[in-house]
Amino acid sequence: MEFKKKKLANGLVIIGEVNKSAKSAAVGFFVKTGSRDESKQINGVSHFLEHMLFKGTERLSAFEVSAAFDRTGAQFNASTSEENTVFYAGVLPEYLAEVTGLWIELMRPALRDADFNIEKDVIKEEIAMYKDLPSFDVMEKCRSLHFDGHPCGNSVLGSEESIDSLTAEQMRDYFRGRYAPNNMVFACAGNFDWEQICSIAAECCSKWQEQAAARKLEHCRGSKKRQRVEKTNLAREHICLMSPGVSAQDARRFAASLLGVIIGDDVGSRFFWELVDKALAEVATMQFEAMDGTGAFYSYIRCSAENVTKVLDTVSGIFQSLSKDGITEDELRKAKNKVLSALVIKNELPMGRLIDLGFNWTYLEQYRTVEDDIGAIKAVTVNDVNELTEQFNPGDFTQLSIGPAQE
Amino acid sequence: MEFKKKKLANGLVIIGEVNKSAKSAAVGFFVKTGSRDESKQINGVSHFLEHMLFKGTERLSAFEVSAAFDRTGAQFNASTSEENTVFYAGVLPEYLAEVTGLWIELMRPALRDADFNIEKDVIKEEIAMYKDLPSFDVMEKCRSLHFDGHPCGNSVLGSEESIDSLTAEQMRDYFRGRYAPNNMVFACAGNFDWEQICSIAAECCSKWQEQAAARKLEHCRGSKKRQRVEKTNLAREHICLMSPGVSAQDARRFAASLLGVIIGDDVGSRFFWELVDKALAEVATMQFEAMDGTGAFYSYIRCSAENVTKVLDTVSGIFQSLSKDGITEDELRKAKNKVLSALVIKNELPMGRLIDLGFNWTYLEQYRTVEDDIGAIKAVTVNDVNELTEQFNPGDFTQLSIGPAQE
Numbered sequence: 001m002e003f004k005k006k007k008l009a010n011g012l013v014i015i016g017e018v019n020k021s022a023k024s025a026a027v028g029f030f031v032k033t034g035s036r037d038e039s040k041q042i043n044g045v046s047h048f049l050e051h052m053l054f055k056g057t058e059r060l061s062a063f064e065v066s067a068a069f070d071r072t073g074a075q076f077n078a079s080t081s082e083e084n085t086v087f088y089a090g091v092l093p094e095y096l097a098e099v100t101g102l103w104i105e106l107m108r109p110a111l112r113d114a115d116f117n118i119e120k121d122v123i124k125e126e127i128a129m130y131k132d133l134p135s136f137d138v139m140e141k142c143r144s145l146h147f148d149g150h151p152c153g154n155s156v157l158g159s160e161e162s163i164d165s166l167t168a169e170q171m172r173d174y175f176r177g178r179y180a181p182n183n184m185v186f187a188c189a190g191n192f193d194w195e196q197i198c199s200i201a202a203e204c205c206s207k208w209q210e211q212a213a214a215r216k217l218e219h220c221r222g223s224k225k226r227q228r229v230e231k232t233n234l235a236r237e238h239i240c241l242m243s244p245g246v247s248a249q250d251a252r253r254f255a256a257s258l259l260g261v262i263i264g265d266d267v268g269s270r271f272f273w274e275l276v277d278k279a280l281a282e283v284a285t286m287q288f289e290a291m292d293g294t295g296a297f298y299s300y301i302r303c304s305a306e307n308v309t310k311v312l313d314t315v316s317g318i319f320q321s322l323s324k325d326g327i328t329e330d331e332l333r334k335a336k337n338k339v340l341s342a343l344v345i346k347n348e349l350p351m352g353r354l355i356d357l358g359f360n361w362t363y364l365e366q367y368r369t370v371e372d373d374i375g376a377i378k379a380v381t382v383n384d385v386n387e388l389t390e391q392f393n394p395g396d397f398t399q400l401s402i403g404p405a406q407e
Numbered sequence: 408m409e410f411k412k413k414k415l416a417n418g419l420v421i422i423g424e425v426n427k428s429a430k431s432a433a434v435g436f437f438v439k440t441g442s443r444d445e446s447k448q449i450n451g452v453s454h455f456l457e458h459m460l461f462k463g464t465e466r467l468s469a470f471e472v473s474a475a476f477d478r479t480g481a482q483f484n485a486s487t488s489e490e491n492t493v494f495y496a497g498v499l500p501e502y503l504a505e506v507t508g509l510w511i512e513l514m515r516p517a518l519r520d521a522d523f524n525i526e527k528d529v530i531k532e533e534i535a536m537y538k539d540l541p542s543f544d545v546m547e548k549c550r551s552l553h554f555d556g557h558p559c560g561n562s563v564l565g566s567e568e569s570i571d572s573l574t575a576e577q578m579r580d581y582f583r584g585r586y587a588p589n590n591m592v593f594a595c596a597g598n599f600d601w602e603q604i605c606s607i608a609a610e611c612c613s614k615w616q617e618q619a620a621a622r623k624l625e626h627c628r629g630s631k632k633r634q635r636v637e638k639t640n641l642a643r644e645h646i647c648l649m650s651p652g653v654s655a656q657d658a659r660r661f662a663a664s665l666l667g668v669i670i671g672d673d674v675g676s677r678f679f680w681e682l683v684d685k686a687l688a689e690v691a692t693m694q695f696e697a698m699d700g701t702g703a704f705y706s707y708i709r710c711s712a713e714n715v716t717k718v719l720d721t722v723s724g725i726f727q728s729l730s731k732d733g734i735t736e737d738e739l740r741k742a743k744n745k746v747l748s749a750l751v752i753k754n755e756l757p758m759g760r761l762i763d764l765g766f767n768w769t770y771l772e773q774y775r776t777v778e779d780d781i782g783a784i785k786a787v788t789v790n791d792v793n794e795l796t797e798q799f800n801p802g803d804f805t806q807l808s809i810g811p812a813q814e
Contacts, residue, residue, distance in 0.1 A: 073749075337502065
């Protein structure tokens with residue numbers, strides 16, 4: 001395992017972790033932009049733009065982009081969140097240079113008016129589809145209520161209205177500002193030749209123009225508001241709870257992840273034993289999400305209408321006992337084992353390793369080995385988790401529910 | 408990479424592929440039993456039994472099983488198909504012995520009446536849930552129509568009626584016959600100590616009783632029937648096509664997989680360019696499935712009611728031109744790249760490697776390295792694929808559609 005790094009004059013960072021015993025390689029661009037970098041008027045542009053990158057460049061049509069990926073057999077994907085837009089592919093080593101060249105080319109898309117207008121309908125269909133998924137809808141609505149004006153509450157997809165009124169010119173402006181080389185990381189992991197890939201990236205990307213691409217960072221303590229939305233077609237109550245947490249830059253993020261697992265892992269957590277195993281709720285999970293300059297714990301619970309009161313009382317009881325008595329050594333040990341095995345298994349594959357490599361640079365400008373993260377997780381103590389509980393009090397939350405009309 | 412094998416006196420095969428450079432290990436049981444081994448009366452028992460294995464043993468309650476997995480941090484899962492029931496886990500090497508011991512213990516479940524009766528409702532909910540998914544429902548109905556009495560057409564979940572009338576005693580009988588050591592493979596992959604794991608398995612499993620556990624193998628050419636089912640609540644037409652193919656034991660299975668990719672991969676296939684890219688269908692895929700002694704190609708297409716005729720005409724055209732002109736060198740090259748990168752990436756992770764290791768033994772009683780499979784895929788010629796097309800004529804299919812009422 002060997003870490004390599006080069007920074008171009010225009011600010012683009014090229015990083016790689018070479019693992020000669022890997023059988024495949026993975027490559028990707030991490031663009032530090034997402035819905036939190038959007039104004040209300042252009043909300044949804046980051047995600048829409050991610051789609052547009054596959055519509056072609058001055059040289060390539062959408063058909064040719066698709067055919068080019070096809071030729072390499074790459075497993076490729078892209079995703080947009082509140083803070084990042086990521087493009088990545090896993091591929092056999094012999095096709096890595098070709099896929100690298102393709103991604104680099106796609107990072108300078110044509111953004112043609114005709115493609116923009118056609119893709120608008122695809123985006124609006126996607127918005128409509130997700131609106132029909134209560135588990136997604138409740139999270140998005142709760143996020144907006146919790147962040148209450150803070151840009152981390154912006155919807156990733158945008159609304160039908162914001163997408164309708166978005167123009168191709170607004171998208172091109174946003175693109176120029178945010179897909180600047182100094183706001184991107186190019187990363188590579190697995191079995192590859194650093195000199196070759198680095199020189200392709202350096203040669204092709206060095207003509208990209210540096211731009212001012214800042215992001216306003218502000219911690220958010222959350223609104224702690226409570227709201228319920230009725231939807232006549234629902235059979236179940238969907239509940240989302242959110243409370244503040246530490247940021248992606250904070251060393252306590254490992255303790256926060258472990259707390260999330262102890263309270264709300266799919267199986268074996270306090271939520272599991274008190275809510276799911278007792279058949280009060282069908283789903284009850286809690287997770288910690290570290291973000292840029294801020295962070296949050298969020299829980300999702302699904303139950304029948306008649307169980308809502310009992311479920312919320314049980315949740316209160318779980319958080320009260322957490323505050324009063326803290327966690328146990330046994331709970332922490334189990335949570336560490338889960339987090340450690342998920343970490344190791346994910347990072348064993350070049351495609352998984354790439355994601356951690358890219359995000360560690362995006363958030364920390366730091367190379368961290370898997371062993372660094374293993375060490376940090378192992379070092380967390382019961383006291384660390386209990387102090388975090390005390391400081392952030394996850395029992396004091398924003399709450400949003402979606403459910404059927406009440407009699 | 409080192410392959411190890413031991414066969415116990417009772418017929419249990421223990422295999423392992425040691426990879427000292429892996430960071431995790433995976434372990435699992437491959438039980439050669441599924442819905443095709445069921446009679447009509449007990450249809451669904453294999454899948455129900457898979458659930459029951461987590462309900463505990465004479466020594467462990469369901470709570471203790473869950474807590475035991477939890478302690479190790481293992482990522483574990485189980486699945487049931489027409490031919491196999493598989494239990495597996497990925498874990499850090501230091502917990503492998505513990506997880507191995509746990510799986511071995513679970514393979515001799517208590518099958519308590521009380522647990523059986525509670526779990527029955529869970530199974531019935533699962534059946535109801537899948538009935539609501541037209542993409543699943545259409546495949547299951549088409550499979551039954553295509554196999555037309557051949558046991559490979561049996562539903563994995565069973566019906567509400569078959570599950571309702573199933574007794575715990577019938578399940579215990581089925582268990583005794585099918586979970587016999589001579590009908591199971593124990594496999595391990597990744598970073599582990601063969602001597603240690605093999606001796607745990609040998610010691611604990613050697614008391615299991617050998618049984619007569621045969622399976623009737625018969626190739627099936629398919630009914631080629633055509634049927635349409637109306638469902639008033641649907642907005643879309645769901646179409647499934649099935650045609651016969653080679654078996655898991657047939658060397659031509661690699662050519663058959665490549666043919667599936669050429670005709671029906673998600674992107675870049677003939678279905679993709681003719682149906683999806685032209686916006687005639689929203690989804691159009693074809694896959695090859697190799698089974699024990701038989702095999703099938705199956706396609707799934709989703710489109711609007713008004714496009715059905717055009718879609719089916721286009722499908723006919725695709726198969727006609729395939730029969731007439733065969734595939735091209737370029738199509739085969741692209742398909743190989745896709746299949747090879749998916750194979751290599753999957754097998755890079757011990758959990759993925761375990762699956763191929765276990766199934767190769769289950770179907771072939773053969774150890775195949777990843778390189779063996781790579782070589783077999785690379786060796787397929789245009790002529791191999793065209794001969795397969797000629798012999799099996801995928802354009803001559805069984806067809807089942809589910810869609811809205813026609814005016």
